[in-house]
Amino acid sequence: MRPGDSLPPPWRTRWRVRIGYPVALVTFLVAHPIPQTLSIGAVLAVLGLVIRASAAGHLRKHEVLATTGPYAWTRNPLYLGSLLLCVGYLLATRSWIAAAVVALYLAVFYPGVMQREEEELRAEYGPAFDEYARRVPLFWPRPPETAAREPFSWMQYGRNREYQALAGTIVGFAILVLVLYWQGH
Helix, strand or coil: CCCCCCCCCCHHHHHHHHHHHHHHHHHHHHCCCCHHHHHHHHHHHHHHHHHHHHHHCCCCCCCCCCCCHHHHCCCCHHHHHHHHHHHHHHHHHCCHHHHHHHHHHHHHHHHHHHHHHHHHHHHHHCHHHHHHHHHCCCCCCCCCCCCCCCCCCHHHHHHCCCHHHHHHHHHHHHHHHHHHHHCCC
């Protein structure tokens, strides 16, 4: 963003999680999983969880600009992990309707949320963030030329409550397994 540009409406940040629950409910209602799609989807979802967990273990919000671990590859590893989680889940549902609903949800909320977060980081960290943004891509990862090493922290993982993504994924796939058996596959 440049001076004079306006930030996306703040409702996107406030409502993305709240609206995510009814979106998930719709995906359960239109799901037609089979064992193969559940298996393939679970593998992608686990990859997304690993990326999210790694990011959470390097993120110390409002203490220091995160630039290590997956933050050396992309400025938004949590959202990259979430995207892989969504793709895995949608493959598991085996539903074009679910895919369309989730794609619309992601398109409405996440670009604006990422833009708002970028501006907040720029305001908090100034030139350090600008230099980081020049080196590291916004979303699609690219190997860093050089990267500072900092160990993963389980304590940070817990502080960032990333276990909630794991719990939500387990519950979501458990519901899909129930749908699978309810539909008689």
